[in-house]
Amino acid sequence: MRFWSRSSCVTLLLTVPVCLLFLAMPLQAEPIDTKIYKEGELPADSRLNPLKDLNGHFPFTVPESKKxxxxxxxxxxxxxxxxxxxxxxxxxxxxxxxxxxxxxxxxxxxxxxxxxxxxxxxxxxxxxxxxxxxxxxxxxxxxxxxxxxxxxxxxxxxxxxxxxxxxxxxxxxxxxxxxxxxxxxxxxxxxxxxxxxxxxxxxxxxxxxxxxxxxxxxxxxxxxxxxxxxxxxxxxxxxxxxxxxxxxxxxxxxxxxxxxxxxxxxxxxxxxxxxxxxxxxxxxxxxxxxxxxxxxxxxxxxxxxxxxxxxxxxxxxxxxxxxxxxxxxxxxxxxxxxxxxxxxxxxxxxxxxxxxxxxxxxxxxxxxxxxxxxxxxxxxxxxxxxxxxxxxxxxxxxxxxxxxxxxxxxxxxxxxxxxxxxxxxxxxxxxxxxxxxxxxDDALIASLEPTDEKTLAEYQRVVGGAIETIIGRKLPASDEIQRTKVDKQERDGYLLFKDKLTLTSRGEEVPMISFFPKNTEWNGHVVLWVDGAGKSALVNDQQEPTAEVRQLIESGNAVMGVDLLYQGEFLVPGTEFNETPKVESPRAFAGYTFGFNHSVFASRVHDILTVIAFIRGDEHAPESLSLLGTNGAGPLVAAARAIAGDKVNKAAVVSNNFRFTQLPSFRDPQFLPGVVKYGDVPGLLSLSAPYPLWIGGEEAGVPTVVEKSYSAAGAADMVTSSGDSEELIQAAVEWLIAK
CATH class of the missing domain: 3.40.50.1820 (Alpha/Beta hydrolase fold, catalytic domain)
Structure with a gap:
């Protein structure tokens, strides 16, 4: 990830051939192609293989020590x-x-x-x-x-x-x-x-x-x-x-x-x-x-x-x-x-x-x-x-x-x-x-809602521990992640990078695009923008960075976008992903699938964690990392922040009042076993305390359990919300830019 280094970017700019015509005229930007893979190629990701079922092989690997x-x-x-x-x-x-x-x-x-x-x-x-x-x-x-x-x-x-x-x-x-x-x-x-x-x-x-x-x-x-x-x-x-x-x-x-x-x-x-x-x-x-x-x-x-x-x-x-x-x-x-x-x-x-x-x-x-x-x-x-x-x-x-x-x-x-x-x-x-x-169970979880640091620690142990189990993944080690450089382009006001990240220990792959400021000095901040449509959402109909992405770049931020599992380039062109895979069984029982396999929601959180670990593990790590979740990806960002903790400096979550109780089927891609028991979306958001959090689209404002968690942490001023359903993305970007 050396492209985050100020020195490497200066070197790149000094070594780019410059002519008088180039100096006199702005770059004529060709439309951005966000694709990483060749035509007909899918990510080399183990999760695209058939799911494991109860008839699989379940070996026991004995740890090396008693501890x-x-x-x-x-x-x-x-x-x-x-x-x-x-x-x-x-x-x-x-x-x-x-x-x-x-x-x-x-x-x-x-x-x-x-x-x-x-x-x-x-x-x-x-x-x-x-x-x-x-x-x-x-x-x-x-x-x-x-x-x-x-x-x-x-x-x-x-x-x-x-x-x-x-x-x-x-x-x-x-x-x-x-x-x-x-x-x-x-x-x-x-x-x-x-x-x-x-x-x-x-x-x-x-x-x-x-x-x-x-x-x-x-x-x-x-x-x-x-x-x-x-x-x-x-x-x-x-x-x-x-x-x-x-x-x-x-x-x-x-x-x-x-x-x-x-x-x-x-x-x-x-x-x-x-x-x-x-x-x-x-x-x-x-x-x-x-x-x-x-x-x-x-x-x-x-x-x-x-x-x-x-x-x-x-x-x-x-x-x-x-x-x-x-x-x-x-x-x-x-x-x-x-x-x-x-x-x-x-x-x-x-x-x-x-x-x-x-x-x-x-x-x-x-x-x-x-x-x-x-x-x-x-x-x-x-x-x-x-x-x-x-x-x-x-x-x-x-x-x-x-x-x-x-x-x-x-x-x-x-x-x-x-x-x-x-x-x-x-x-x-x-x-x-x-x-x-x-x-x-509702009464039991409610009884844990924190009032001070001691009760916050217990709340995070119980509810946070449950979410750790449900998501099933912590931040991977940075040496487990391999970056494959695909393309690098100098464009009007920014540098564009295309990369593949491979979590080698799991055989998982994340296609990624990155925008790096060129006309403005990089401020050391990275915004990982996670959208329900994948990385293509970071460009507009003219295949240029959206106005909000441009605003982030021009403010000195680097911006990254990714395709999570079954988004974007994980899909055959022309297909949609509306129903999560299940094991081969005539019986419509969620436990046969999710008793042995992560949900799609959890797998997508894993991808976010992989990118976070990649950014944080690089020798030229940024001064700060922010997450932004939009277009249905807000809960994913909330869950990733709950796991990543202080590795994410700021998180902006557009929830739009989504609740997991709204899902009619366990085949829905947003389905996450157990999440309603532990507070639904507000429960996920509460686990961000005490770190800076912006919430968008909650009509009632900051959910009560989130307020309680931040107050108990002595960080009541670290959480804010905007309930206005219009211009939420713009409001989130402005919050991320603000010091």
């Missing part, structure tokens, strides 16, 4: 919490648990349970206890996985599994999820198996919706009344996975609260979808001391159900790394002839390396059973029993052999009956639940 892992782990834990709607952690409202219908099997008692994970939202399940046990016992939480706790194999299937060595008894083989609960209770543990949404006695959200959602429901998509899987829900990070993850935390609260449970000896185990819940709960909750996440620790398929995916969750990570967050605590699993079949070569060695690095090599274990399909069968359960025997200090003699049990009747399985009627569900309940969660 590096701790930093990575902190980011990942926040990612899980943000993605599942639990950042900041919601209030734990009263559970109001009901335990009833006690009955027995050999050596154990079984009871029916329901409680409220949120007011009016019920979690149901069965509680298994050792009969006549004394003192406090270990507590084991058991999320069941697909098929539910009532998952039943036919007599023919069970006999086949017994023949193949997968099961030992007809009873335990017929209901394998109940079998593990019975055996663990016989081993002296208190076990709670709880229903995932739509299974067994979880009736308020249907199984068809929670696990089979496929087609959009226009009647449930409204800014005031919305259901799950809608743009409104996704922009608030409301998802089936999020609800189930919250249910898991509350289920652990329930288990821990029981008088016969030792709160220092809690463990979690689940298979398949229950394995996914085990991974996430153990990654984010400090209470479990041992885990057995079965069937989902894999660098391959990450979980195919809508209940196992949500926006933001696995962007840049995968299940093996998420399972690693439980380290250094002991965990084990088995691999089978399914998507886990490569674990012994790809996944488990990395877990061993991590555990070894932190001095706990023996506390992670995986065994491979290639003859068995996806399972939590008798053989796998035996590994789990031994693991918990050791790490829950049960003191039982090995090997532990599972015994059969008398299967439960339908009446014994059922939590709801005449005395305990099932709660109502359906569309109206779904809408009331999303509204309840929204009101809860």
């Amino acid at each position: 590096a892992w701790e930093e990575r782990a902190a980011d990942l834990k926040r990612r899980i919490l943000v993605a599942t709607g639990m950042w900041p952690m919601p209030e734990r409202t009263p559970l109001n648990p009901v335990i009833h219908g006690k009955f027995t099997r050999e050596g154990i008692t079984i009871e029916k349970v329901y409680f409220e994970s949120m007011p009016g939202h019920f979690v149901s399940g069965l509680l298994f206890r050792p009969e006549n046990a004394e003192g406090k016992r270990p507590g084991i939480l058991s999320p069941h996985g697909h098929g539910g706790r009532l998952h039943e194999y036919s007599e023919k299937q069970v006999l086949q599994m017994i023949t193949r060595g997968q099961e030992r008894f007809e009873g335990s083989g017929r209901f394998p999820k109940i079998a593990r609960c019975v055996q663990l209770a016989r081993m002296g543990c208190v076990v709670f198996i709880y229903d995932m949404l739509g299974y067994a006695d979880s009736v308020q959200i249907s199984r068809k919706l929670a696990h089979g959602y496929s087609e959009p429901r226009p009647e449930m998509e409204n800014a005031e009344r919305w259901g799950l899987f809608t743009a409104q829900a996704e922009s608030r990070l409301q998802s089936v996975m999020g609800i189930q993850s919250w249910n898991s935390i509350r289920a652990l609260d329930f288990l821990e609260s029981l008088p016969d449970v030792d709160p220092t000896r809690l463990a979690v185990t689940g298979g398949s979808g229950g394995g996914t819940q085990t991974i996430l709960l153990c990654a984010t909750d400090d209470r479990p001391i041992a885990a057995f996440p079965q069937g989902m620790v894999s660098t391959s398929m990450q979980g195919g159900c809508t209940c196992e995916n949500c926006s933001l969750l696995r962007v840049g990570t995968g299940n093996v790394e998420l399972a690693a967050l439980f380290a250094p605590k002991p965990q084990a699993m088995t691999a089978a002839n399914d998507w886990t079949k490569a674990m012994m070569e790809d996944g488990y060695p990395e877990l061993q390396k991590l555990y070894s690095m932190i001095g706990k090599k023996e506390d992670v274990f995986c065994n491979f059973y290639p003859n068995y399909p996806h399972n939590y069968n008798y053989v796998t359960r035996a590994v789990m029993y031994s693991w918990f025997n050791k790490y829950l200090n049960l003191g039982l003699e090995e090997p532990i052999v599972e015994d059969d049990y008398e299967v439960l009747t339908k009446e014994e399985h059922a939590v709801w009956n005449e005395e305990h009627p099932a709660p109502a569900g359906g569309d109206e309940y779904e809408v009331s639940l999303t509204r309840q969660m929204s009101d809860r």
Whole structure:
């Protein structure tokens, strides 16, 4: 970027051949061609490749040091919490648990349970206890996985599994999820198996919706009344996975609260979808001391159900790394002839390396059973029993052999009956639940609005931290950025540069044009102008710099314009970009796309950050850098400023009252998962405090949360606004020029 150097520009001017005719006449400017690439050429950008989906490859690269892992782990834990709607952690409202219908099997008692994970939202399940046990016992939480706790194999299937060595008894083989609960209770543990949404006695959200959602429901998509899987829900990070993850935390609260449970000896185990819940709960909750996440620790398929995916969750990570967050605590699993079949070569060695690095090599274990399909069968359960025997200090003699049990009747399985009627569900309940969660989260974020430096720091930690996760990128290092010079022209009153910036570490490319003052001495200031139409917006219909660009140049500023992803030269000529790409799936679920890939909005912010890092990293860095966002790019600039902080001296954002709640679909290019939860556009703007900020097009003036943030920072005079919808760009330029 040496073209920002005063000395280089002087040298250029001195070496340009000058003739009398040239001196006597102004340069006759030919129309500006803002194109960087040859005809038919697109940027060599990795983001133009097919999107990653749940069937991709998700390797775990172990950091080089314990400290590096701790930093990575902190980011990942926040990612899980943000993605599942639990950042900041919601209030734990009263559970109001009901335990009833006690009955027995050999050596154990079984009871029916329901409680409220949120007011009016019920979690149901069965509680298994050792009969006549004394003192406090270990507590084991058991999320069941697909098929539910009532998952039943036919007599023919069970006999086949017994023949193949997968099961030992007809009873335990017929209901394998109940079998593990019975055996663990016989081993002296208190076990709670709880229903995932739509299974067994979880009736308020249907199984068809929670696990089979496929087609959009226009009647449930409204800014005031919305259901799950809608743009409104996704922009608030409301998802089936999020609800189930919250249910898991509350289920652990329930288990821990029981008088016969030792709160220092809690463990979690689940298979398949229950394995996914085990991974996430153990990654984010400090209470479990041992885990057995079965069937989902894999660098391959990450979980195919809508209940196992949500926006933001696995962007840049995968299940093996998420399972690693439980380290250094002991965990084990088995691999089978399914998507886990490569674990012994790809996944488990990395877990061993991590555990070894932190001095706990023996506390992670995986065994491979290639003859068995996806399972939590008798053989796998035996590994789990031994693991918990050791790490829950049960003191039982090995090997532990599972015994059969008398299967439960339908009446014994059922939590709801005449005395305990099932709660109502359906569309109206779904809408009331999303509204309840929204009101809860709005109140929680509002309670963080700052009043002084201390509360500002906490607000920025929580809301700013969430936006960091949602955007998913910090400023790159300048040595990751390569500049390719394409063209340089001397024109009437300015120099024009054409360049390509490549973020080499990511394979991303940004086409860029720059205007450098020639007749006026450069004042050391750079304005990065980001427009919704891309860099072509910096020239007028006559293909000359617009009046506002001219004004900036003549005031001594350098001006840069860029095409962000899917703008300008990222598009085939004659095409428009009105709908964001999605993965190949017939199901209209945002989590399948944005659970593994950045949104277009976030990717465009990445491009802005790349250019900021390029400017700031050059040896002839300018004295100041300003951002200007116009024509729909205001929110992009607000988000980039929130990440870049003091690397941007001034930011001018033309918002025109845009709010993300206005978007009708997650396919809209402006869609950004979670942004509404954290304050929408005003929330993004508030994170600019205490640095100079101009806001254009907000009819009500500076939004309240922005005012509060700047006042708390002692910088109330650093934010200003213009609500007049006319001449906003001119007003922004004048503010940028002003000292």
